[in-house]
Amino acid sequence: MPWARCACLCVLFLALVFVPSVGQDIVSANPALEPAYLPCLIFFWVTTIPVYAFIVLVWLIAVEIGRDNSFCMKNALRLRTCSLLAAADTLYYIIGGVVLLSMNLLHIGIAIIGLGVCAVGAAISVLCAALSHLTRKAADMRSENDLTI
Numbered sequence: 001m002p003w004a005r006c007a008c009l010c011v012l013f014l015a016l017v018f019v020p021s022v023g024q025d026i027v028s029a030n031p032a033l034e035p036a037y038l039p040c041l042i043f044f045w046v047t048t049i050p051v052y053a054f055i056v057l058v059w060l061i062a063v064e065i066g067r068d069n070s071f072c073m074k075n076a077l078r079l080r081t082c083s084l085l086a087a088a089d090t091l092y093y094i095i096g097g098v099v100l101l102s103m104n105l106l107h108i109g110i111a112i113i114g115l116g117v118c119a120v121g122a123a124i125s126v127l128c129a130a131l132s133h134l135t136r137k138a139a140d141m142r143s144e145n146d147l148t149i
Contacts, residue, residue, distance in 0.1 A: 004059045008052065015048050026109055036105045043096050050085040057082050071138035079132035083125045090121030 023041055027034050057078045064075050097114045100106040 004055060004062075007055050011048055011051050011055070015045055019044050022109075026107055030107060033105060033107055036100070036103075040100075040110070047089055047092060050089045054082055054085050057085075071135055071142050073136065073139050076132050076136035076139055079128050079135055083128035083132060086121045086125035086128060090118050090125060093117050093121065 020041060023037050027037050061075050061078050064070065064072060069075075093114050097106065097111065097118075100110065
């Protein structure tokens with residue numbers, strides 16, 4: 001699926017090119033933040049792990065949909081896992097922001113980006129949880145319907 005490759009390449013571009021470039025710009029504007037550059041970069045690289053897991057799960061869901069098996073328990077569990085991954089990534093960013101704030105290293109640019117990531121992560125988590133619930137209900141209805149026929 002070309003969209004999965006595109007998503008993986010976009011995340012890779014963000015992790016290896018865009019975020020380090022923005023970090024260098026922030027450090028050049030405020031040299032006092034230089035000691036935090038590498039830890040923040042490693043922090044961001046760690047957050048890409050759940051993103052790649054999320055992409056793989058969405059790809060597996062799309063494969064099931066392509067097989068005309070949209071409403072199955074596997075997809076409901078995958079959507080629930082996606083919800084948990086998004087929530088964990090959001091919590092990880094909140095903890096990272098608190099740590100940076102406690103060390104007095106929270107730059108306004110980092111704070112704004114972190115808040116944006118947290119808002120998007122929370123929205124994705126809620127959306128995946130709702131879709132998981134609906135998919136589970138539809139799978140239950142489908143299995144009941146298969147038993148009555």
